[in-house]
Amino acid sequence: MGDTGRRRPRGRGPVSRPRQEPTPMPRLALYATAVCVLAVVAAVVSFVAGNWLGLVWVLLAALSSNMAWYYVRRARAERAARTTAATS
Numbered sequence: 001m002g003d004t005g006r007r008r009p010r011g012r013g014p015v016s017r018p019r020q021e022p023t024p025m026p027r028l029a030l031y032a033t034a035v036c037v038l039a040v041v042a043a044v045v046s047f048v049a050g051n052w053l054g055l056v057w058v059l060l061a062a063l064s065s066n067m068a069w070y071y072v073r074r075a076r077a078e079r080a081a082r083t084t085a086a087t088s
Contacts, residue, residue, distance in 0.1 A: 029071035036064040 039061035046054030 026071050026075050029068045029075070032064045032068035032071065036061050036068060039064060 039057045043054040043057035043061060046052075046057055
């Protein structure tokens with residue numbers, strides 16, 4: 001992702017770097033899913049306790065689930081584009 005700190009030696013060929021395999025599901029999608037699950041649990045606990053603050057947790061769960069779907073769909077589209085480009 002960023003600079004690995006390796007410097008290219010002078011007068012020698014390019015430094016070979018190991019390729020990183022893409023992750024099957026992006027980390028941000030996993031984080032958003034975890035936030036969604038925790039927000040749903042917090043909403044249930046709030047409503048059971050009789051607290052209407054649970055509505056805020058429901059909204060947070062909706063937002064985080066949308067974010068998770070976005071990141072999953074984006075990863076699928078990137079993977080499909082990479083596959084199409086490799087076969088062309």
